[in-house]
Amino acid sequence: MGFVVDSAEDGVQAVELASQQRYELILMDMQMPRMDGLEATRRIRALPAGNDLLIIAVTANAFAEDRERCLAAGMDYFATKPIDPDVFMNIILTGLRAQRAKSKPDLRNC
Template sequence: MRILVAEDNVENQEIIRRRLERAGHQVSIAANGLEAVEMAKAQKPELILMDISMPIMSGIEATLAIRGAAELRDTPVIALTAHAMEGDEARCLSVGCDAFATKPIRFAELLALIEKIREARSAKAKSA
């Protein structure tokens, strides 16, 4: 899958990139929410991993902008956060995220979630 990772921490960017590429995915990195929106519009990724706490534009704001773009409306977004507070998951899902994961990332779980999303997209494409 072509995956856009929106993450402001450089160390996390590289860890996520290496793990996803090792699993066979093509990865692009955005360092903030605004960059994520711009890259998503230009690259049309198949999935976006969105850190919620980022500079310039938060992951929540970026997800709202992505959901507002007709060509990206159906792109799956998985919210990522290191500071999971009560209500965060509901808030992320309410703005259009498809799933929610906490940091540190449990890569086996994340890869299983990505595969589930890939399979759902494939089934949807076949039925269309």
């Protein structure tokens, strides 16, 4: 697919990376050391280019309230483990196409 991947050890490093480089997509874990994915997402969204990227929560937390917390923090979609690779790739590609077209992705039916 041609993706270039960076990895962060925790939420603090995720925010640092996002402030130093432009990303099209961030896969965000909810539970990380030092700063959780919710706070990291809020801080990334506050960056100058923070609304120009797709943020997808990837988590084992499958409750509706977890999904709502992720979306409220600024994540665009909520994917629960175990991940179906075909569905997940469809989510990513649909979201990236919408992001590149500068429209809000509708990923509910992926």
